[in-house]
Amino acid sequence: DIQMTQSPSSLSASVGDRVTITCRTSQSISSYLNWYQQKPGKAPKLLIFVASVLQTGVPSRFTGSGAGTDFTLTITSLQPEDLATYYCQQSYSTPTFGGGTRVEIK
Amino acid sequence: EVQLVESGGGLVRPGGSLRLSCAASGFTFSNAWLSWVRQAPGKGLEWVGHIKTKTDGGTTDYAAPVKGRFTISRDDSRNTVYLQMNSLKSEDTAVYYCSTYGSGRKFDYWGQGTLVTVSS
Numbered sequence: 001d002i003q004m005t006q007s008p009s010s011l012s013a014s015v016g017d018r019v020t021i022t023c024r025t026s027q028s029i030s031s032y033l034n035w036y037q038q039k040p041g042k043a044p045k046l047l048i049f050v051a052s053v054l055q056t057g058v059p060s061r062f063t064g065s066g067a068g069t070d071f072t073l074t075i076t077s078l079q080p081e082d083l084a085t086y087y088c089q090q091s092y093s094t095p096t097f098g099g100g101t102r103v104e105i106k
Numbered sequence: 107e108v109q110l111v112e113s114g115g116g117l118v119r120p121g122g123s124l125r126l127s128c129a130a131s132g133f134t135f136s137n138a139w140l141s142w143v144r145q146a147p148g149k150g151l152e153w154v155g156h157i158k159t160k161t162d163g164g165t166t167d168y169a170a171p172v173k174g175r176f177t178i179s180r181d182d183s184r185n186t187v188y189l190q191m192n193s194l195k196s197e198d199t200a201v202y203y204c205s206t207y208g209s210g211r212k213f214d215y216w217g218q219g220t221l222v223t224v225s226s
Contacts, residue, residue, distance in 0.1 A: 036213070
């Protein structure tokens with residue numbers, strides 16, 4: 001299986017800050033990388049697929065980039081409603097998820 | 107609006123069985139691949155398995171920890187997907203989510219989840 005390493009595991013930032021989460025895979029996966037947001041007590045929600053395509057309805061402050069083994073999810077201006085845990089998932093082969101990044105608001 | 111509603115969770119003893127259901131609406135169910143994903147308490151997400159459409163062969167695939175113990179099936183006439191879980195272990199304790207499994211192996215839409223607790 002392809003291993004996924006997300007960093008950091010948690011972060012705290014202020015409203016309006018730029019936040020960056022990284023995901024590294026154990027082998028090249030081209031652009032087959034998806035990002036999910038899971039708010040406390042809720043089901044995950046698809047944010048971005050194939051590394052950079054925004055799912056319908058997702059605010060444009062969320063952007064994804066990367067290819068190969070290194071990927072980034074950026075929130076350009078953090079909002080209070082972005083309090084959540086974010087997961088990456090590779091879709092190159094049998095799906096696997098990263099360990100998650102918990103985003104807290106200062 | 108796409109809706110997925112899981113049911114059937116509960117407390118079961120180690121070695122026991124449980125069947126989860128996921129009722130779907132808001133999309134053409136027979137055209138959708140469907141998946142189960144679980145989340146142990148306080149932990150991350152883990153893919154459990156998926157089932158293809160009948161047009162694509164209706165075949166299933168499973169994660170190694172559940173292969174041979176869990177079975178996914180679908181009833182297109184009822185717009186429902188099932189997860190039959192046998193020989194349950196304590197490490198199967200988790201919230202189980204059903205999800206549409208869209209092109210490119212992405213989990214497009216999710217249900218609210220159902221909690222399975224395996225304990226004596």
